[in-house]
Amino acid sequence: MRKLITRVGLLLTSLVFIAGCQTTDKVEKVRVAEVTRSLFYTPQYVAIEKGFFKEEGLDIELTTTWGGDKTMTTLLSDGADIALVGSETSIYVYAQNPIDPVINFAQLTQTDGTFLVSREKVDDFKWEDLKGTTFLGQRKGGMPQMAGEFVLRKNGIDPFADLELIQNIDFANIATAFSTGTGDYVQLFEPTASLFEEQGIGHIVASFGTESGLLPYTTFMSKESYLKENKETVEKFTRALQKAQKFVDTASLEELAVLVQPYFEDTELDLMETVIDRYRAQGSFATDPILDEAEWNNLQTIMDQAGELPQQVDHETLVNTDFAKSAK
Incomplete structure (x- = not known):
């Protein structure tokens, strides 16, 4: 009887241990x-x-x-x-x-995670350089475009009066549009911005992230x-x-x-x-x-x-x- 009780006790202990492991290992x-x-x-x-x-x-x-x-x-x-x-x-x-x-x-x-990329190499870039240019921005209503407009205004630029703002191109096609000749400047995420710089398609001149704040x-x-x-x-x-x-x-x-x-x-x-x-x-x-x-x-x-x-x-x-x- 004592042996049986011992065996039952060991069995219950094992079951508790197994159950505990199963709970811990549950994904x-x-x-x-x-x-x-x-x-x-x-x-x-x-x-x-x-x-x-x-x-x-x-x-x-x-x-x-x-x-x-x-x-x-x-x-x-x-x-x-x-x-x-x-x-x-x-x-x-x-x-x-x-x-x-x-x-x-x-x-x-x-x-913000976007960067301003210029088609031509610009030495000593200033935001006012954007005036009178064609700027290929992001989709209207999206955070990248809103942050972009905020930064332009912060630097004394009216995005709808001081430059030609293009924002009707789908997100997936913005980089392609710039690489095929649309726009003097473009707002791009990484790694596309750095890739364009590496390939000589454009040059990173500013960061919207540092300009727009936290x-x-x-x-x-x-x-x-x-x-x-x-x-x-x-x-x-x-x-x-x-x-x-x-x-x-x-x-x-x-x-x-x-x-x-x-x-x-x-x-x-x-x-x-x-x-x-x-x-x-x-x-x-x-x-x-x-x-x-x-x-x-x-x-x-x-x-x-x-x-x-x-x-x-x-x-x-x-x-x-x-x-x-x-x-x-």
């Missing part, structure tokens, strides 16, 4: 929709490749949805759990009085209901992101380029190092996931000046910093 899938594929999002790819999400028990299913409207539609229709997109999209959604608003919970980038340019967001029903998951997600942000802030350019290469197979490592260095040097990568009130207000100022702000929205209405502060 939860999280579907993330990113607005575009860009080296601007290096910390996200590092979090995946370094296994920071995996350490938290998360399996990230990453989909590129190519455009803010498509990304938000994917999130709202439950095609994704989390979206990586500009914070302005959450304001657009809120203006429609949704039952389940979209909430920003972790910031990835904190500046703002929640790209953040992770989700529906309010998802945050409430999956609090632990979002906490794990944000912790993994913070680990990646710290890593990106101190790691070598060579190591970072190798880590993100699977997402940019057609881009040379040297070029990726140049791009990552440029973004990191100007402070584009947020070093923690907290979206603060000053950044939020700067975003709305830029939107308002562009005539695209449907209504003022308080920081606490569409931003939840609890997860980010806990992770930090």
Whole structure:
């Protein structure tokens, strides 16, 4: 009888141990929709490749949805759990009085990510050089274009009177349009800007990121209901992101380029190092996931000046910093 009790006790202990292991090893899938594929999002790819999400028990299913409207539609229709997109999209959604608003919970980038590229080499560039030229900007209503207009006005240029502003070309075709002869200047993301400079197509003369100041340019967001029903998951997600942000802030350019290469197979490592260095040097990568009130207000100022702000929205209405502060 004593032996039987001992065996039963050992069996129960084993079952408890196995159950505990199964709970610990359980992996939860999280579907993330990113607005575009860009080296601007290096910390996200590092979090995946370094296994920071995996350490938290998360399996990230990453989909590129190519455009803010498509990304938000994917999130709202439950095609994704989390979206990586500009914070302005959450304001657009809120203006429609949704039952389940979209909430920003972790910031990835904190500046604009575009650069001003000149067709001709310009020595000692000044913003006033743009007057009387043809400027190939970004899509109207999008954050890149709004930030672009904000920077022009800041430097004494009326984007609709002092130059010829072209903003009716699809995002995917802007670089091609410039390379085939459209525009004296163009607003471009990396790595295209550096690639054009490398190929002699254009020359980087200024950064919209350094000129427009800190703002929640790209953040992770989700529906309010998802945050409430999956609090632990979002906490794990944000912790993994913070680990990646710290890593990106101190790691070598060579190591970072190798880590993100699977997402940019057609881009040379040297070029990726140049791009990552440029973004990191100007402070584009947020070093923690907290979206603060000053950044939020700067975003709305830029939107308002562009005539695209449907209504003022308080920081606490569409931003939840609890997860980010806990992770930090």
